[in-house]
Amino acid sequence: MQTGTVYLVGAGPGDPGLLTLKGKACLEKADIVIYDALANESLLNYLQPQAKRVYVGKKAGQHTMKQDDINALLVESARQYAHVVRLKGGDPFVFGRGGEEALVLAENQIPFEIVPGVTAGIAVPAYSGIPVTHRDTATSVAFVTGHESPDKTEEDAQVDWQRMARSCDTLVIYMGVKNLPYIVQELKTAGLPDDTPVAVICDGTYPAQRTLTGTLQTIASQAQEQNVKPPAMIVVGSVVKLHDSLSWFEQRPLFGQTIVVTRNADADARLTNLLEDQGAQVLHFPTIEIVEGIPNPDMEQAMQQLASYDWLIFTSGNAVRIFFQQLLTDNRDIRALHDLKIAAIGKPTAEQLQTYHLHADFVPDQFTSEQLVAGMLAQRIGTNTRILFPCSNLSNPHIAEQFRQAGATIDVLPVYETRLSTPEAKKVDELKSLIQHGQVSWITFTSSSTVHNFVQLVGQEFLAEYHERIPAASIGPVTTATLEEYGLRPRVTASKHTYQGLVNAMRGDE
Ligand code: SAH
Numbered sequence: 001m002q003t004g005t006v007y008l009v010g011a012g013p014g015d016p017g018l019l020t021l022k023g024k025a026c027l028e029k030a031d032i033v034i035y036d037a038l039a040n041e042s043l044l045n046y047l048q049p050q051a052k053r054v055y056v057g058k059k060a061g062q063h064t065m066k067q068d069d070i071n072a073l074l075v076e077s078a079r080q081y082a083h084v085v086r087l088k089g090g091d092p093f094v095f096g097r098g099g100e101e102a103l104v105l106a107e108n109q110i111p112f113e114i115v116p117g118v119t120a121g122i123a124v125p126a127y128s129g130i131p132v133t134h135r136d137t138a139t140s141v142a143f144v145t146g147h148e149s150p151d152k153t154e155e156d157a158q159v160d161w162q163r164m165a166r167s168c169d170t171l172v173i174y175m176g177v178k179n180l181p182y183i184v185q186e187l188k189t190a191g192l193p194d195d196t197p198v199a200v201i202c203d204g205t206y207p208a209q210r211t212l213t214g215t216l217q218t219i220a221s222q223a224q225e226q227n228v229k230p231p232a233m234i235v236v237g238s239v240v241k242l243h244d245s246l247s248w249f250e251q252r253p254l255f256g257q258t259i260v261v262t263r264n265a266d267a268d269a270r271l272t273n274l275l276e277d278q279g280a281q282v283l284h285f286p287t288i289e290i291v292e293g294i295p296n297p298d299m300e301q302a303m304q305q306l307a308s309y310d311w312l313i314f315t316s317g318n319a320v321r322i323f324f325q326q327l328l329t330d331n332r333d334i335r336a337l338h339d340l341k342i343a344a345i346g347k348p349t350a351e352q353l354q355t356y357h358l359h360a361d362f363v364p365d366q367f368t369s370e371q372l373v374a375g376m377l378a379q380r381i382g383t384n385t386r387i388l389f390p391c392s393n394l395s396n397p398h399i400a401e402q403f404r405q406a407g408a409t410i411d412v413l414p415v416y417e418t419r420l421s422t423p424e425a426k427k428v429d430e431l432k433s434l435i436q437h438g439q440v441s442w443i444t445f446t447s448s449s450t451v452h453n454f455v456q457l458v459g460q461e462f463l464a465e466y467h468e469r470i471p472a473a474s475i476g477p478v479t480t481a482t483l484e485e486y487g488l489r490p491r492v493t494a495s496k497h498t499y500q501g502l503v504n505a506m507r508g509d510e
Contacts, residue, residue, distance in 0.1 A: 028046050056070050291418075447479060
């Protein structure tokens with residue numbers, strides 16, 4: 001019988017960007033993935049929708065599946081599927097029992113490959129600004145398990161702390177949180193001075209990363225006071241002192257802040273990326289849903305008469321995307337627009353146009369609908385101008401009104417609908433509880449509809465009680481005015497009405 005291949009893939013220590021390209025390619029081809037608690041679940045987004053997912057993770061003291069059962073599952077999966085991925089936190093061969101799993105596969109003549117990963121023992125200290133070796137002061141490093149039982153007998157002793165302390169400059173200890181007092185004692189007995197620097201880094205490479213530094217003398221009680229929980233990496237040696245100068249990850253401007261993004265993940269991927277780059281933990285709470293493809297007879301008519309317009313106006317990237325999709329569906333392309341001028345409300349919308357090789361003839365300096373209208377009326381629009389405005393069903397009605405007042409003809413063409421999103425009740429309750437407990441640093445509002453829908457989802461009653469605890473960040477004056485209608489005073493309003501402007505405002509850079 002033919003068997004599939006099992007790929008033992010290292011998922012890296014947590015930050016999804018630390019997966020290798022080869023690991024990603026394996027996930028993209030996988031028929032089944034068998035994964036652990038330490039592998040970041042967001043990596044499963046690389047899977048094909050039909051790929052099977054099996055969680056076999058272990059959390060301290062609580063085993064979901066025994067190692068023998070995992071081994072058996074790997075063998076069985078290889079007999080059923082062509083491409084089996086065993087995804088393990090960090091590197092599969094560093095304290096990951098990857099060796100045992102590979103041996104079982106070899107014994108059963110199942111083809112396998114090892115895809116090394118970025119091990120927590122190197123990456124977690126690095127994210128804490130601690131190089132595990134350093135010229136002149138640390139020329140050797142040992143990776144050690146701290147998991148062995150303190151009640152070990154002489155015969156089953158595994159870690160020779162004495163030898164380790166004598167021969168290696170840096171000790172990187174995995175799985176050591178529970179045994180920290182014991183480990184400290186062993187190292188002291190082995191002759192390491194009390195003032196030897198020690199770091200304990202929890203949830204390394206994640207937005208929740210936390211570094212505790214001290215010495216062999218102090219670290220155990222510090223860890224107890226601070227209620228340190230696994231996963232955590234313990235680093236012992238002089239390199240720990242470099243943390244003070246090299247800590248970069250925890251120093252990023254929005255590090256440690258939980259920021260709510262109120263549009264869906266796709267629409268706000270750019271905002272999410274900007275926030276994460278600055279160190280924020282992003283919480284997605286989509287309040288609006290974009291619905292496209294609703295039959296619209298006006299659309300057909302407008303598309304047929306494109307040549308009769310002078311200007312096309314876009315106030316969102318969605319409108320650009322859906323309009324050009326429709327043009328292509330009608331078997332036409334950008335040549336149908338050769339006589340039209342195009343206005344875009346802001347840089348992101350203009351950039352979306354560029355993906356269709358089109359240059360916006362007008363983009364206001366300030367990215368608001370007022371500025372768009374004012375700028376066009378000032379020099380570009382006459383009484384006979386004909387404008388086509390593909391937009392959302394909720395677009396700002398003032399835009400069309402003002403052009404009409406100036407004598408222009410404007411056809412408002414809703415090409416998509418913005419609807420209230422319907423998150424699970426559990427998600428709404430979770431967010432409310434975070435707000436109640438002051439655990440949200442910012443809630444970002446990027447349009448008036450995000451405000452209306454947010455209020456509808458959390459409810460007026462909640463708002464009345466907790467409005468002072470809602471740390472709103474608004475992208476511009478129109479959104480701010482909408483927030484104020486509900487008695488919500490934003491703590492910042494971006495002076496540049498872009499995602500970058502919003503991020504700068506939250507950073508306090510304006
Ligand atoms: N194969 C993994 C290690 C598995 S052992 C690797 O190569 O990284 C599990 C231990 O790794 C944890 O107890 C903890 O000590 C460490 N660890 C894994 N991920 C970590 C993280 N994100 N932050 C801190 N320590 C981590």
